[in-house]
Amino acid sequence: MGGMLRQAMGTAMQVGQRALAGESLAFQYFTATGGEGTVGFAGVLPGEMRALELDGARAWFAEKDAFVAAESTVEFGIAFQGGKTGRSGGEGFILEKFTGHGTVIICGAGNFIDLNPADFGGRIEVDTGCIVAFEEGIRYGVERIGGLNRQGLMNAVFGGEGLSLATLEGNGRVILQSLTIEGLANALKKAQGGDKQGPTGGMFSTHAG
Secondary structure, three states: OOOOEEEEOOOHHHHHHHHHOOOOOOEEEEOOOOOOOOOOOOOOOOEEEEEEEEEOOOOEEEEOOOEEEEEOOEEEEEEEEEOOOEOOEEOEEEEEEEEEEEEEEEEEEOOEEEEOHHHHOOEEEEEHHHEEEEEOOOEEEEEEEOOOOHHHHHHHHHOOOOEEEEEEEOOOOEEEEOOOHHHHHHHHHHHOOOOOOOHHHHHHHHOOO
8 A cells, every 4th residue: 555654543532532632643654765665554353454445435434443544645533423212222432434535444353244235125233343334325323222022131131231233224335343342352251261151142242133
């Protein structure tokens, strides 16, 4: 990838706090001098990386921990998404927004799953922890499912707190990850003999819905 690269140091929340406080954003800059050069990047979890090519027509939104690096021609912003009211109230998420022209590199845990809600009747519902990124034009809502129905009862018994589901609607690209951070932590805990929830809890938290 040619040109200057910059790598985020900190989460989207930290970046937003620095911007609101008038502080400079913490980025590392890499510039090739005197010829071509190579820079290597890695994600923080075992999984995949993806280069997104921005053409200026559509922005991309990414989960706050997905960003790895980008060309200097890419503009960064903070987007507040979600807030859809569910049975137990709503909640919102802070996402990073990428606009302009250039390459953005993102990472995710496990394998990437590429979907378009338009191929599934215009709407898909997934575990919020499985979302990595999606194109502008996708409508994104979050709701808490935890009522006294069959699903809510299972969540209360095995998870303790209900389930947050993300609703993605529209026509555009969506990138999911097959493994959540919580699922990875539970799997490692179980391997070390410290998982008291049994296999059911791990199954519900490690794969996209």
